[in-house]
Amino acid sequence: MKNIQTLKGFRDFLPQEVRKRNYVLSKLKNVFEMYGFEPLETPVLEYEELLNGKYGDEGDKLMYKFEDLGKRKVAMRYDQTVPLARVMSQYQLPLPFKRYQMQNVWRADNTQKGRYREFLQCDIDTIGSNSLISDAEIIACTLKAYESLGFTSIKILINDKAVFGELSIRAIAIIDKLKKIGQEAVLQELVKTNNAKDLADAKNILDKITRTEPTKIISEIQNVLQTMGIDEKKVIFTPSLARGLDYYTGSIIEVECDEYPYGSLGGGGRYDNLIGMFSGKKIPAVGFAFGFDRTIEAMDSLHLFPLDLEQTTKVLVTIFSSELTSESLKLVTMLRDSGISSEIYQEEASKIEKQVKYANQKSIPYVVIIGPEENDKNVVTLRDMSTGKQESLSVQKLIHALASK
């Protein structure tokens, strides 16, 4: 094997990145649970038959499929909604069922900025409720989630599928691009695709959409949000918004951030015809999907990650010499037993210089040295790496000092 590399669209996450991802995950999880969403996980593999045809022609092409060792035709999780639909028909869960799910999905799509073949989806969905309170709660929870990550200028764009009336899906998809490609391009494309007779006709169609007043659904959702104390300026009615998806049946929402103008951070809406696909019943649903990778990218560029994410080890215990190895080993064990995350240097015959340097490189904030002098006096030296100050302490005092830092 000469090619040492990962598969196209698949990534390694080095420690620093994993810490960031875990940080975001735990924040999201806290907020989701605060709003009453429960965790759900489903298998990576499903029967191919179960997923086939659920994502359109495009989806069938992009799905990872293969035969397992028992000759079963299987497919890898392509999204979290179809598995959710399966779960809803396989178990009798009390409705409305509110769940969050944060698992990898796989799509053999071409890669691009922020787009990978293996990526994490973070979904919240409420199944089984027609109430607009469900829609509003999804929005409220979404806003709260982004706020908890430190975003200050998050906006929710909201629309109602009904705004588009009888317009073709193709035309809707073009109008959805208004913000991205501009009015002129939209008009031209409408004509080019025969969705409008000429430019004037296209202008008419577009104007009719963009001048729409908020529908009843929108107003009601906004009322609920207002009662919940959410700033109405954060939820903006945007009649051209469609998200390119044809499965939405009511509200459509998208999250944007002013300081991060590279596309939406996530999207969702109401989809009443999807969850019942296996049971044949109509089961209402509304949800939101967080664009995890893009959210991380945005947080990076806005410097929203706390600095102390970098290192969890609090102290490095050095080994002064082979005669004193056991002293260091005993100490590191005591520190760990006291709940202090500690590391012992792994090469016995290394100079102290090298060991301290190692702590510096790994941003370990404290270093403990036990040399002959310390050992004679039954103390240890604690070095604060940020200030360079050192003090002599008994082991008890050391544990106490580190525990409070």
Add this chain to the structure above:
RNA sequence: GUGGUUGUAGUUCAAAAGUAGAACGCCUGCCUGUGGAGCAGGAGGUAGCGGGAGCGUUACCCGUCAGCCACCCCA
């Protein structure tokens, strides 16, 4: 799936059709018990992989793999 672009030391990048350099990083020493600065040395590349044209190439052509960007679509 389509199109563009890139692939040279750990990293970021140079040069030049005739077998490669810098910066940063790394290692060693100045500093025989201590990091982040400085100085002096040092290690490290058969140029993604395969094929072709050519006296000869890492440099040209083709394929492949991968990265980046865009379209389609979407997270």
